[in-house]
Structure formats: C-alpha cells, structure tokens
Amino acid sequence: MVVRQYNEEIKFLEKVSSNCWKIKKGFQPNMQVEGIFYVNSHLEKLMFDELRNACRPGMVGGFLPGMKQIANVAALPGIVGKSVGLPDVHSGYGFAIGNMAAFDMANPKSVVSPGGVGFDINCGVRLLRTNLWEKDILPLKEQIAQSMFDHIPVGVGSKGIIPMQSRDLEEALEMGMDWSLREGYVWAEDKEHCEEYGRMLNADSSKVSMRAKKRGLPQLGTLGAGNHYAEIQIVDEIFDKWAAAKMGIEDKGQVCVMIHSGSRGFGHQVATDALVAMEKAMKRDNIETNDRQLACAHINSEEGQGSTRAFPPHHPLIPVDYQLTGQPVLIGGTMGTCSYVLTGTPQGMQETFGSTCHGAGRALSRAKSRRNLDFQDVLNKLEQQGISIRVASPKLVMEEAPESYKNVTDVVNTCDAAGISKKCIKLRPIAVIKG
Structure with missing residues (x-):
C-alpha cells in the first residue's frame, strides 16, 4: 500500500459530476485503468472520512479504505473500462463491498478473483x-x-427444519428451483421471475468440496x-x-x-476453497496483485474455468x-x-x-x-x-x-x-x- 498524507492522496481524486468521482492512475501502483465511484454529498463525506482515517499516523492493519480497494482492483490483469464503486461502496475483503469490474475474456492475462463475489456467495x-x-x-x-x-x-x-440427506443437497445444487418445485416449496410461476429461471444449466456439484457440502447440509432452508x-x-x-x-x-x-x-457456511467454504486454489495458481503463473486478498487466476486456467458468465442486454x-x-x-x-x-x-x-x-x-x-x-x-x-x-x-x-x-x-x-x-x-x- 502506498502511504501518503491525506492532502497528497486527494490530488489523485477528481470530481467529474455531482454524483461521481474519478480515481486517477498512480493512486495505487500498477493501475491498468482509472477507478470511479458514485456518491452524493452525504455519501461522499463517509468515503473521504474513511480515507482520512486511514492516513492518520499508526493506522496500520485492518481493511483498506474503499477508495484504495477500488484502485487495487484497477490494477488487476485484463481489467477493461474502469474499476467501479457503486453508491453502497465501503471497505471489504480485497474488493470493496459495492466494487465491480469487468475483464476481457479474450485476453489470456485476464483473471477471475473470488474477492469480487465475497464469502457469502449468492447472498x-x-x-x-x-x-x-x-x-x-x-x-x-x-x-x-x-x-x-x-x-x-x-x-x-x-439448522434447517427440512429433513435433508446428502443426495438432496446434491440435487438442490444442480437443479436449483426445479428441486424446490419438485419438493413443493415454490410455485411454477416463481421460476418465471428469477434470472435463468432459477437454475444454472451448467451447474456441477462435483466442483464443490465435501467440506462445503457438509457445512451446508444442515443449513439449507x-x-x-x-x-x-x-x-x-x-x-x-x-x-x-x-x-x-x-x-x-x-x-x-x-x-x-x-x-x-445467503449461503451461510456453505458459501463461505466454497469461497475459502477457491481462494486456496487461486493462491496456488498465482504462484504457479507468477501473477502479482497489490493486495494478497485479491487472490486470482487466469480466466483460461483450470482454476478460472467455470467461474465466468455475464448476460448481454x-x-x-x-x-x-x-x-x-x-x-x-x-x-x-x-x-x-x-x-x-x-x-x-x-x-x-x-x-x-x-x-x-x-x-x-x-x-x-x-x-x-x-x-x-x-x-x-x-x-x-x-x-x-x-x-x-x-x-x-x-x-x-x-x-x-x-x-x-x-x-x-x-x-x-x-x-x-x-x-x-x-x-x-x-x-x-x-x-x-x-x-
């Protein structure tokens, strides 16, 4: 992390509209693109207070300010456009909460990072x-x-009140809302109002560790x-x-x-497993990031496959x-x-x-x-x-x-x-x- 006085830090920040600020390259090392964040006057004060507090002498450890995390994401390989902080943005794990980014899937250097999803997957x-x-x-x-x-x-x-066996969880993971419909927990029309109709057709429960399934089994429902x-x-x-x-x-x-x-202990374990795998991939492929919490892997690597999808308009x-x-x-x-x-x-x-x-x-x-x-x-x-x-x-x-x-x-x-x-x-x- 670059350590500067607050007055030096704000030189890298530019207000571009009444609701938007730009984070210029140089705010953090190796930024590939600029960052932006959306705030009104009330939210703006909270964002700048977070940065000001981090610049105080002796403020070492804990989460980085949200602005710094947005800038660190802007340094990830293969990022396109800009690193974006949405109005609910605040300090998080690797990525700021409310921080999003897009990556060029045709670029072999592009990465996928679990920090962009967080530990409560599907919350x-x-x-x-x-x-x-x-x-x-x-x-x-x-x-x-x-x-x-x-x-x-x-x-x-x-713990859930629905009697569940391991096989039930496996089916729920792969069938999504079709499992809920079969078991009588939803109506058919509920599927019509969910993205992907409540089911990811390429879902593969074999990609999930036994430890994650063990944690998730008693918590479903x-x-x-x-x-x-x-x-x-x-x-x-x-x-x-x-x-x-x-x-x-x-x-x-x-x-x-x-x-x-959210996904409780199940999602937390899936994220933990992914971070461990990606830390190994980073060492193998010599990927460097500004923050070790931004563990990642190349999109076209074994660890990165199956992690990416985005629907066009x-x-x-x-x-x-x-x-x-x-x-x-x-x-x-x-x-x-x-x-x-x-x-x-x-x-x-x-x-x-x-x-x-x-x-x-x-x-x-x-x-x-x-x-x-x-x-x-x-x-x-x-x-x-x-x-x-x-x-x-x-x-x-x-x-x-x-x-x-x-x-x-x-x-x-x-x-x-x-x-x-x-x-x-x-x-x-x-x-x-x-x-």
Missing part, C-alpha cells in the same frame, strides 16, 4: 407480493411476526444471522406505475414480504416479463428503514456493466456499532416507529441498527440521479424477523 433478496393490504394485517401484525419467527430457523448456528432478515413490508410509494404493475404491485398500501439471505434468460422494464433490482434497507425496487437502465449497461447497488452499505464496523449503540435503545426506537421485531440474538441488534449503515435513500437516489438504475417502488417495514 441476495427475494420480494414476495401478496393480495393483502395494510388494513388487512395490522390487527394481526404481532401474531404474524411471532408465527414467522417460530417457523423460520434464524440466528447463528440455526435457514435465514442465518448478520444483516439477513425476513420483513413484512408495505408499498409506500410508486415511482414507475407501469413497471410496478408488471411486477404485480398495484397501489400504495399493498403488503409484500422481503427475504434477505435482452438475453433470453432474463424473465420475459422484465424485458421491457429492465431487470428488477431489489435493494434491502437496514433494520427499520425502507427498501426499494429499482429497474436496470441502458446507461447502467454502458457505465457500470449492468451493475447497481446491493444495499445501503455499512457506515460503522460491527465492533464500533457494539461499542457505540445500546440494543435496548435500538429496540425502543423500532417500537416507536410501529415496527414489530423478533430477534434470535438481541445483543447483536446494535450491529444492524440503522445508525450502523449508510442512508439507503441516499444510495438509491444516487443510483437514480447517475442513471445507472431507476427508482420504481419504495417499501417500509412493519415487522422484522432477524437472526
């Missing part, structure tokens, strides 16, 4: 629309929240902990009525359920219902804050390779959140907002308090203003189930 959000309205469920809100908490396995160490949740939400605002109608959202007051989950595997609206983007808020549905844009394809924000993005580390916040205060504030909450680990609530995250509305408004995605629906929570 994502589902939004279920209902035919219910807020007035229908408010009298039953507490009972519904308790029933969800009783029936959804949540929290660290939680669980919500987990951390920032994962199930929420009962109410449609609060509709920005694009035509696109919302395509998604089955009719009017304000409609009830939805948002589920945010209007690809037939994007659900038919969304070919005209743009792909729906589900942005989960933090505990007690609103969530959003966005849609993809042609400008987003050009500027950010069809990527947009994932969520709000952390403003405080988990450790700092535990030090600075009181869990009872957090619970009281949620109650005052009329939000029912059920948590498996109340003292971990501080880590997921709204104060621990950036303002999701700032993040979404930045995406909308920059044209990389378009606001469609805003939802507010009335009940939260967490690990």
Whole structure:
C-alpha cells in the first residue's frame, strides 16, 4: 500500500459530476485503468472520512479504505473500462463491498478473483407480493411476526427444519428451483421471475468440496444471522406505475414480504476453497496483485474455468416479463428503514456493466456499532416507529441498527440521479424477523 498524507492522496481524486468521482492512475501502483465511484454529498463525506482515517499516523492493519480497494482492483490483469464503486461502496475483503469490474475474456492475462463475489456467495433478496393490504394485517401484525419467527430457523448456528440427506443437497445444487418445485416449496410461476429461471444449466456439484457440502447440509432452508432478515413490508410509494404493475404491485398500501439471505457456511467454504486454489495458481503463473486478498487466476486456467458468465442486454434468460422494464433490482434497507425496487437502465449497461447497488452499505464496523449503540435503545426506537421485531440474538441488534449503515435513500437516489438504475417502488417495514 502506498502511504501518503491525506492532502497528497486527494490530488489523485477528481470530481467529474455531482454524483461521481474519478480515481486517477498512480493512486495505487500498477493501475491498468482509472477507478470511479458514485456518491452524493452525504455519501461522499463517509468515503473521504474513511480515507482520512486511514492516513492518520499508526493506522496500520485492518481493511483498506474503499477508495484504495477500488484502485487495487484497477490494477488487476485484463481489467477493461474502469474499476467501479457503486453508491453502497465501503471497505471489504480485497474488493470493496459495492466494487465491480469487468475483464476481457479474450485476453489470456485476464483473471477471475473470488474477492469480487465475497464469502457469502449468492447472498441476495427475494420480494414476495401478496393480495393483502395494510388494513388487512395490522390487527394481526404481532401474531404474524411471532408465527414467522417460530417457523423460520434464524440466528447463528440455526439448522434447517427440512429433513435433508446428502443426495438432496446434491440435487438442490444442480437443479436449483426445479428441486424446490419438485419438493413443493415454490410455485411454477416463481421460476418465471428469477434470472435463468432459477437454475444454472451448467451447474456441477462435483466442483464443490465435501467440506462445503457438509457445512451446508444442515443449513439449507435457514435465514442465518448478520444483516439477513425476513420483513413484512408495505408499498409506500410508486415511482414507475407501469413497471410496478408488471411486477404485480398495484397501489400504495399493498403488503409484500422481503427475504434477505445467503449461503451461510456453505458459501463461505466454497469461497475459502477457491481462494486456496487461486493462491496456488498465482504462484504457479507468477501473477502479482497489490493486495494478497485479491487472490486470482487466469480466466483460461483450470482454476478460472467455470467461474465466468455475464448476460448481454435482452438475453433470453432474463424473465420475459422484465424485458421491457429492465431487470428488477431489489435493494434491502437496514433494520427499520425502507427498501426499494429499482429497474436496470441502458446507461447502467454502458457505465457500470449492468451493475447497481446491493444495499445501503455499512457506515460503522460491527465492533464500533457494539461499542457505540445500546440494543435496548435500538429496540425502543423500532417500537416507536410501529415496527414489530423478533430477534434470535438481541445483543447483536446494535450491529444492524440503522445508525450502523449508510442512508439507503441516499444510495438509491444516487443510483437514480447517475442513471445507472431507476427508482420504481419504495417499501417500509412493519415487522422484522432477524437472526
């Protein structure tokens, strides 16, 4: 890492628009392309504070600032265009959280890096629309929240309630939602609203280690902990009525359920296995990076094969219902804050390779959140907002308090203003189930 004073660091940064900053070559060694990051005035302060704190004397160790990580990714072999920081960007493992990049698959020097995906592989959000309205469920809100908490396995160490054998997991890995459909857990039309219709046809469970499968077997069908949740939400605002109608959202007051989950120990082990393999490949092929957390392998190597795919615009595997609206983007808020549905844009394809924000993005580390916040205060504030909450680990609530995250509305408004995605629906929570 290049060590400079803060005043020297900011000479490499240039504001190119009200919502976008450029990171010039030289900010970090060996940059092949420039970096950019999207922020509004509020998010900008958080990004620069992160850099300023890292420049203080004695600030050694821990994660690099997000700007430095964006620049390190810009130094990876074969990168094209630019290294992009989306509005939820903050310090992560190798790649910043909210950092994306594209690589030229025809370039033999191009690499694939697990850091670009992270440890919670396939972490994502589902939004279920209902035919219910807020007035229908408010009298039953507490009972519904308790029933969800009783029936959804949540929290660290939680195990699934579905009896599973090794063969079941193998089939689930290869069949995707077709397995869920066969077992009676989804409706056929659910597949019509998932990318690739809920199944990767080239999935090969033999590529997954036995240790990963062993960790994943008891956890299938669980919500987990951390920032994962199930929420009962109410449609609060509709920005694009035509696109919302395509998604089955009719009017304000409609009830939805948002589920945010990931791959738990299974995904973590898959990532760990991939990092080990790629560290060996780096030594064998003499690949150098600015940060050892950016372990990678050439795309055309044995380690890199099977790791790459990206759909062009209007690809037939994007659900038919969304070919005209743009792909729906589900942005989960933090505990007690609103969530959003966005849609993809042609400008987003050009500027950010069809990527947009994932969520709000952390403003405080988990450790700092535990030090600075009181869990009872957090619970009281949620109650005052009329939000029912059920948590498996109340003292971990501080880590997921709204104060621990950036303002999701700032993040979404930045995406909308920059044209990389378009606001469609805003939802507010009335009940939260967490690990």
